[in-house]
Amino acid sequence: MICPSCGANVSDGTKFCPECGKPMPVNGSYQGGNNNPPTYGQPMDQQPYGQPQAPMPGYGQPQGQMPTYSQPQAPMPGYGQPQGQMPAYGQSQGYAPPPLNIASMTPLQAAEARFPMKWYKFLIYFALIAGALLNLGKSFMYFSGTLYGDVAPEQIYSYFEGLRVLDIFMGIASIAVASLGIVAWYHLLKFKKRGPVLLYALYGICALINIVYCLVSVSIASGAGANASDIITSNMISPIISNLIWLSVNFSYFNKRKELFVN
Numbered sequence: 407m408i409c410p411s412c413g414a415n416v417s418d419g420t421k422f423c424p425e426c427g428k429p430m431p432v433n434g435s436y437q438g439g440n441n442n443p444p445t446y447g448q449p450m451d452q453q454p455y456g457q458p459q460a461p462m463p464g465y466g467q468p469q470g471q472m473p474t475y476s477q478p479q480a481p482m483p484g485y486g487q488p489q490g491q492m493p494a495y496g497q498s499q500g501y502a503p504p505p506l507n508i509a510s511m512t513p514l515q516a517a518e519a520r521f522p523m524k525w526y527k528f529l530i531y532f533a534l535i536a537g538a539l540l541n542l543g544k545s546f547m548y549f550s551g552t553l554y555g556d557v558a559p560e561q562i563y564s565y566f567e568g569l570r571v572l573d574i575f576m577g578i579a580s581i582a583v584a585s586l587g588i589v590a591w592y593h594l595l596k597f598k599k600r601g602p603v604l605l606y607a608l609y610g611i612c613a614l615i616n617i618v619y620c621l622v623s624v625s626i627a628s629g630a631g632a633n634a635s636d637i638i639t640s641n642m643i644s645p646i647i648s649n650l651i652w653l654s655v656n657f658s659y660f661n662k663r664k665e666l667f668v669n
Contacts (some may be wrong), residue, residue, distance in 0.1 A: 407430070409423040409425065409426065409428065409430065410428075410431070411423060411426050411428040412425050412426040412428070414426070415612070416592060421425040432524050438495040441445070470618060480544075481614040510662040513596070513597045513666075514527075515664050517597070517663070520666075521662070521663050521666070525659055526594070526659075526663075529591075529594065529656075530591065530594060530595055531606075534587050534588075534590060534594075535591065537584075537587050538584040538585075538587040538591070539584075541580040541581070541583045541584035541587065542580070542581065542584045544576075544580045545576075545578070545580035545581045545584070546577075548573045548574070548576045548577035548580060549573070549574070551563075551573065553573075565630060566626050566627065566630050566632075567626070567629065567630070568622075568626045568629070569623075569626050572622050572623065572626065573620065573644045576619055579615045583608065583612055583615065584612060586604065586607065586608050586611065587608055589604055590604035590605045590607075590608050594667075597666055597667050597668075597669055598667060598669045599667050599668055599669060600667075601660075601667050602656070602660035602661075602664065602667055605656050605660065606653060606656065606657055609650075609652045609653040609656065610649075610653055612645070613646050613649035613650050614644075615651065616642070616645040616646045616649065617646055619642070620638060620642045620643070623638075623642070624638060
């Protein structure tokens with residue numbers, strides 16, 4: 407027979423294995439007298455020889471009674487599905503982002519949820535208000551003649567005929583432009599439909615007024631015998647260029663956001 411401990415061939419009737427010295431079973435029991443029932447998971451040399459092994463957990467049981475660890479796992483979300491049908495991130499947990507409550511937002515907050523609005527806020531909170539104040543200050547300078555510095559206005563007007571009328575016109579125009587800037591500011595603030603149009607008109611009119619001022623000044627100077635190059639300076643040209651640039655930038659900006667101004 408074969409030793410259950412080391413596997414050596416042993417003669418029948420031998421009580422102890424000559425190789426490992428362990429007791430040999432006799433008639434289904436061990437010489438050491440250990441007739442305890444076998445226990446699953448013990449080493450072979452500790453198992454009683456000849457007795458049936460303990461069954462594997464779940465072996466022979468119906469599938470509905472199988473232990474939890476032997477049951478198949480649930481498939482991964484989207485596993486085996488075509489790529490177009492893969493679940494979106496967060497769906498497997500049943501999570502969905504809360505919808506935006508547009509009704510509880512201010513018009514500016516609702517606009518910022520859809521578009522970048524930094525330039526709009528720059529216009530509303532600074533540029534238009536500062537521009538209106540600047541034009542009011544210019545109107546005072548045209549009416550008082552302080553734009554000529556230390557030279558007395560009466561001396562300038564006596565030499566250049568028609569310049570006083572031009573200055574009065576520019577003073578009135580500056581007040582009108584300041585008023586238009588405030589109106590445009592209000593319509594933009596309230597997201598009214600005419601807001602962008604009024605803004606375009608503001609910068610377009612400013613450019614046109616400065617062109618008229620430049621041309622009339624040259625005409626007056628030429629009538630007094632002065633050269634046009636002595637009259638036209640960078641201070642007369644730069645407002646025309648800057649207003650045209652502002653008109654172009656704002657047209658491009660608000661044309662992409664015209665759906666916001668529908669009131």
